[in-house]
Amino acid sequence: MTQETLYCRTIKTLVSNLRTMKSSAILLALYSVAVVTSSILRSDVVEPVAANQEVDQQLDPAAWGSDHVGQPIPEFVSGDECLFCHRKDIGSTWSDDPHATTVRRLESEKRDAWASIAAIKKPAADAEFLMGRDRSIRLLKRNPAYGSLAILSARLLPDGTVIDDNRAEGSDVHWKGQEFGQKCAGCHATAVDHATESFSALSLDCYVCHGNASLDHSNDSSTIHLSKKRDDEARVVISVCGQCHIRTGKSRSTGSPFPNNFIAGDNLFRDFEVDLSDEAIAGLNPADRHILKNIRDVVVHGVSKTTCLSCHQVHGNSSRKHHRVLKSPLCLDCHYESGPKSKRKSYEVHSKLCDY
Ligand code: HEC
Ligand code: HEC
Ligand code: HEC
Ligand code: HEC
Ligand code: HEC
Ligand code: HEC
Structure with a gap:
């Protein structure tokens, strides 16, 4: 039952009460109208x-x-x-919004810190961007092809732990040229063109x-x-x-x-x-x-x-x-x-x- 129908029913009850009932009942009915009305007026309360x-x-x-x-x-x-x-x-508030910073520039001090971790030392020195926060961080760099990014195969935890679940046996942490465009861009970048796997802007724009x-x-x-x-x-x-x-x-x-x-x-x-x-x-x-x-x-x-x-x-x-x-x-x-x-x-x- 919606609040509106509840309201109408309460008014009907009140009218019939006025005809047939004693004053205490009328007061009770008036009270219930007041309660329902106030809940309608509290429009910030959302019905679940x-x-x-x-x-x-x-x-x-x-x-x-x-x-x-x-x-x-x-x-x-x-x-x-x-x-x-x-x-x-x-x-x-926009520059701090998680949506505005899904992919953000990596400052050089941060890059140097990542590049001091032995397991990712060499590739991390080329990283230009990062994504993620306290659960998982990924490093990225520009692909030679304009409008797309390469992603580092390993993920990092904020404390510097390197996790590479998908690593093929014997291969090192490496840059993947296609993965970001094919599997990630649609939700972490703006306006992805499926045919070229390119996008209009890093992170998410108002669009x-x-x-x-x-x-x-x-x-x-x-x-x-x-x-x-x-x-x-x-x-x-x-x-x-x-x-x-x-x-x-x-x-x-x-x-x-x-x-x-x-x-x-x-x-x-x-x-x-x-x-x-x-x-x-x-x-x-x-x-x-x-x-x-x-x-x-x-x-x-x-x-x-x-x-x-x-x-x-x-x-x-x-x-x-x-x-x-x-x-x-x-x-x-x-x-x-x-x-x-x-x-x-x-x-x-x-x-x-x-x-x-
Ligand atoms: C009934 C209220 C309610 C509705 C409806 C709701 N959310 Fe939430 N959502 C919450 C609350 C509360 C949290 C936890 C807030 C926090 O972590 O500070 C949350 C958490 C989240 C998170 C962060 C989860 C995490 O911990 O990583 C995301 C993303 C999210 N909501 C998106 C959505 C989206 C998209 C919708 C609509 C499809 C939606 N929510 C509908 C109440 C709601
Ligand atoms: C996705 C998880 C999530 C959902 C769904 C969710 N809540 Fe919450 N709720 C939280 C978190 C996290 C907090 C603590 C942070 C805050 O106060 O927003 C919280 C806090 C609250 C508080 C404040 C408690 C206090 O001690 O002050 C209220 C009230 C509340 N929730 C009501 C609701 C109601 C009602 C619903 C369903 C309509 C709901 N929550 C659904 C995660 C959730
Ligand atoms: C184009 C993709 C996209 C759209 C559209 C989008 N979100 Fe998000 N949203 C994300 C991503 C990606 C993140 C995680 C960003 C990060 O932490 O790097 C996020 C994070 C969030 C969070 C968690 C914020 C936090 O503090 O952790 C909430 C809540 C949320 N979105 C709600 C919404 C709601 C509500 C809408 C619709 C009005 C919406 N989002 C539309 C991609 C999107
Ligand atoms: C369908 C949309 C979608 C796709 C595709 C997608 N993501 Fe996400 N991603 C999200 C949303 C939404 C969140 C925020 C969820 C939340 O906060 O609960 C998120 C959060 C993240 C985070 C933040 C974790 C943290 O620390 O909070 C990372 C890192 C991430 N995604 C990496 C990736 C990578 C890498 C890919 C491609 C392999 C990818 N995502 C593909 C929607 C997507
Ligand atoms: C030339 C100035 C101008 C530009 C550029 C502009 N806006 Fe606006 N926008 C306004 C004005 C004026 C209003 C109406 C004032 C109001 O209602 O707050 C408005 C209203 C809005 C509202 C509705 C506000 C509400 O009351 O709910 C949204 C959403 C919005 N703009 C988003 C955008 C987005 C997204 C862009 C870029 C695509 C944009 N605006 C570009 C001037 C502008
Ligand atoms: C992740 C989704 C998302 C993105 C991205 C986003 N907005 Fe909004 N915006 C909303 C939602 C949802 C509302 C409606 C407010 C509400 O109901 O909480 C809103 C409301 C507004 C309003 C109305 C004023 C207000 O605070 O309610 C303006 C103006 C606006 N947005 C402008 C922008 C501009 C400019 C950008 C880009 C810089 C942008 N938005 C990006 C989701 C988004």
Whole structure:
């Protein structure tokens, strides 16, 4: 039952109470109207993925919208241009945003530190960029071919441990020229062209989430995705975030683990295939699991009230908003039945795709 229908029912009850009941009952009814009204007015409280009738739906995730699969990458407005006008609201936090720094320049002192580790000494001296943080760090350098990167075969932990799970017997840590373009770029760089494995920018630009924006949005901000005025549908939001945060999917057209020319506003699921079965989701770590559960609730069960944005604030990199989402089955991936104030479940995040 939605809050609105609850509200209407309460008013009906009140009216019939006025006709038939004593004043104490009327007071009680007035009280309940006040409670329901105040909860409607507290619009920051988001109704969760509830165990209600909506969940019985079985929708086809691919059955709406359109896509840009196989089309050329459009010429989009770059982040520097966006920040010319959005320096104040976005610029102050953007340079530290994990999305803005998925691939970042390696300072020479850091490079020297990595190059002092015996197992990677020689190749690390050529490294120009790095990706990753506290779980896994990868070094990269420019490929001779413009627009692509080579990745070092080994991964590093922040304390300098070198791990090379995929090393063929007898081979040393080495640069892999194709791996980044074929397996990583789609989610760690911007606007990947499948045919050439090149991309438009290192790290993630505004384009990946806000789409191919027209500058007319400065007059009418409903023309740009994820603006307040536009208020995108849940399935549109889920597609935007899911293009990278689904780490168990595959493009039907290219076979890559990332989408083929997805542009915000598209239906991701027309070309991107993902196993949303109970078994597949149960096998994930809680971090990847809460994402796929939320996505399944929206695209299969048609629940539209809770999306990533109910809990996450991208600019400012905060998930504090999630405290205000009403209790739902989704909470139990990280919290115990006894509630959020008690100890949390601890979990580790690993990803076969990202090699950590
Ligand atoms: C489908 C999109 C996708 C692809 C393809 C992908 N990644 Fe990732 N990667 C992510 C996402 C999303 C995260 C952040 C996950 C999180 O924080 O829970 C991530 C995180 C990482 C991290 C950060 C670990 C840390 O220290 O926090 C590294 C390193 C990484 N990926 C490496 C790779 C490499 C190497 C490849 C290619 C072999 C790759 N990824 C391919 C989406 C992808
Ligand atoms: C990883 C996805 C993502 C990227 C990349 C991204 N944004 Fe956003 N942006 C959002 C979301 C989501 C919102 C909506 C705010 C909300 O609901 O939390 C938003 C909101 C905004 C707003 C509205 C003001 C606000 O704070 O709510 C502006 C302006 C904006 N973004 C500009 C930019 C610019 C400029 C860039 C590039 C430098 C950028 N965004 C990159 C996801 C992104
Ligand atoms: C010429 C200046 C200018 C440029 C360049 C520009 N914007 Fe804007 N943008 C505005 C103005 C003005 C508004 C409307 C004011 C407002 O509502 O905050 C706006 C609004 C927005 C909003 C919606 C804010 C909200 O209220 O939710 C987003 C998102 C956004 N811009 C993102 C971008 C992105 C991404 C780029 C680059 C592709 C960009 N802008 C480039 C001026 C600009
Ligand atoms: C183009 C790919 C891409 C898109 C689109 C994208 N993300 Fe991410 N996101 C990443 C990667 C990659 C990381 C990990 C960055 C790293 O640690 O290097 C990440 C990290 C995060 C994190 C973890 C931040 C942290 O502090 O560890 C959150 C939360 C997140 N993204 C939410 C979102 C939401 C919400 C959306 C949709 C509005 C979104 N992302 C869209 C690729 C993407
Ligand atoms: C009910 C609230 C809620 C919803 C809905 C939600 N998240 Fe989260 N998510 C959280 C909380 C809380 C955390 C843990 C915050 C932290 O680590 O600071 C988290 C963690 C994450 C992380 C980091 C995981 C890690 O440790 O590596 C990523 C990435 C992420 N969420 C992405 C998403 C995306 C994408 C969606 C939408 C498909 C989404 N979340 C939906 C609440 C939510
Ligand atoms: C992906 C993991 C994750 C999910 C899902 C999640 N939480 Fe949390 N929650 C956290 C983490 C991490 C913290 C501690 C950091 C913080 O306060 O945000 C936390 C803290 C909280 C707190 C503050 C507790 C305190 O002691 O102050 C509340 C309240 C809360 N969560 C409620 C919820 C509710 C309600 C849901 C479901 C709608 C939910 N959480 C889903 C990870 C999660």
